[in-house]
Amino acid sequence: MEGKMTSSVKKKITRFLKLLLPILVTQVTLFAMSFFDTVMSGNYGPKDLAGVAIGVSVWVPISTGLTGILIAVTTLVANYNGAQQKEKIAPLITQGLYLALTVGVAIIIIGSFLINPVLDHMNLEKHVRTVAYHFLRALSFGIIxxxxxxxxRYFIDGIGRTRTTMIITVLSVPINVVLNYFLIFGNAGFPRLGGVGAGVASAITYWIILGLATYIVLTKQPFTSYRVLRTFSPISFSAWKTILKIGLPIGLSIFFEVSVFAVVTLLLSEFDTITIAAHTIAMNFASMLYMVPLSISMALTIAVGYEVGAKNFHSAKQYSIIGILMALLVASVFGLIIYLFRYDVAGIYTNDHTVQMMAGGFLIFAIFFQLFDAIAAPIQGALRGYKDVNITLLMMILAYWVVALPIGYFLATNTDWGAKGYWIGLISGLCFSAVTLFIRLNLLQKKKEETAAVAS
Incomplete structure (x- = not known):
């Protein structure tokens, strides 16, 4: 019996890796757009780097929060797939597209009124503010x-074909880098736009990946068998309600988590440009490493969602354990790399020695980010697979807005820690979320297994 159980776990690890690796490549590649925007803007000049950082800090919480709402599509598709209800998937995707379009238009309209007031409230140098404003305007053309x-993408991932989204994204990144090269530095006869060119390049790239995804869904198996994009039924607010019931807590959880990092960057505008640039470098690199636990989280949503749909709660629990342990192992390796090579990492982003030294100091704190994210992120993904999203939302609000931000603000403004105080606050919030989410997952899994035992 023990041998069979060991064999079962090995098979699950193999299946999970097959699901995870394409998601990881996709997430790292998507993040590479932001990475290259930051690196190439930094090589253009510290002020353009700071301007892009401010623009990204305004945009990322909004974009990740709203696309987070759409993650519900992955959960629902995985559940339908596990329950052998394939016919429900195409109508779900149609309504998801209607919802996405509506949200995109709303954000463009609202953003056009709010960009200036938001930037006006920051103590920014004139050039930094100009870059941030025009970066955001350029990026707005890529929102829809x-x-x-x-x-x-969430449809493709939800049926387990994560390799396809990997291919789409990998193809798009060289285009983004080339466009950055032309538009930031004014090469090959293009206008020299500095940091603003990064926004233009990203917007164009978003249109390209939409075109690639649409082509594949319409022409390639197994996607054509689902008949997605073949017929467009009228808007169904009841379908929107189904998506939002799961997606809204997910989106808000992501928003409250990501926005606190953005608020910290905005609060750092009170410090000098060197500090903003150094913080941006450290946060950008930490965010790139976060793609691993985030990818594990997304893979767990699919794996756990499928098993929950099929009422295999023991398998769902096994996948959760596999994901968390895998994330912790990778985080330990990343922590060692950061400690040994932190100044070399900073040197990738900028040639300014002062910025490099300060960024190296910030990167020490990123080690703790890796460890706590390795627990919190996979658990969030597993909970989404169970459709357990409301308690997670409450935990995110408490972790980041009741714990992290107040502690960070107090340390930054009332102690000698200065800007580093914000990093200590963020680490405190991550620790709180890791502990509370771990408790929640354990309680939920015990409840599900007990319910299944009674039913059998």
Missing amino acids: PLFLYSVL
């Missing part, structure tokens, strides 16, 4: 395609 692509 990004949201529409997210729905198609």
Whole structure:
């Protein structure tokens, strides 16, 4: 019996890796757009780097929060797949696209009124503010395609074909880098736009990945068998309600988590440009490493969602354990790499020695980010697979807005820690979320197994 159980776990690890690796490549590649925007803007000049950082800090919480709402599509598709209810998937995707389009248009309209007031409230140098404003305006042309692509991507991932989204994304990154090269530095006869060119390049790239995803869904198996994008039924607010019931808590959880990092960057605008640039470098690199636990989280949503749909709660629990242990192992390796090579990492982003030294100091704190994220992120993904999203939302609000931000603000403004105080606050919030989410997952899994035992 023990041998069979060991064999079962090994098979699950193999299956999970097959599901995870394409998601990881996709997430790292998607993040590479932001990475290259930051690196190439930094090589153009510290002020353009700071301007792009401010622009990204305004945009990322909004985009990740709203696309987070659409993650419900992955959960629902995985559940339908596990329950052998394939016919429900195409209508779900149609309504998801309608919802994404509506949200995208609303964000463009609202953003056009709010960009200036938000930037006016920051103590920014004139050039930094100009770059941030025009970066955001350029990026706005990519909002609708990004949201529409997210729905198609979550459909593709939800049926377990994560390798396809990997291919789409990998193809798009060289295009983004080339466009950055032309538009940031004014090469090959293009206008020299500095940091603003990064926003233009990203917007164009979003249209390209939407086109690729649409082509694949319409022409390639097994996607054509689901008949997605073949017919467009009228808007169904009841279907929107189904998506939002799961997606809204997910989106808000992501928003409250990501926005606190953005608020910290905005609060750092009170410090000098060197500090903003150094913080941006450290946070950008930490965010790139976060793609591993985030990818594990997304893979767990699919794996756990499928098993929950099929009422295999023991298998769902096994996948959760596999994901968390895998994330912790990788985080330990990343922590060692950061400690040994932190100044070399900073040197990738900038040639300014002062910025490099300060960024190296910030990167020490990123080690603790890796460890706590390795627990919190996979658990969030597993909970989404169970459709357990409301308690997670409450935990995120408490972790980041009741614990992290107040502690960080107090340390930054009332002690000698200065900007580093914000990093200590963020680490405190991550620790709180890791502990509370771990408790929640354990309680939920025990309840599910007990219910299944009674039913049998």
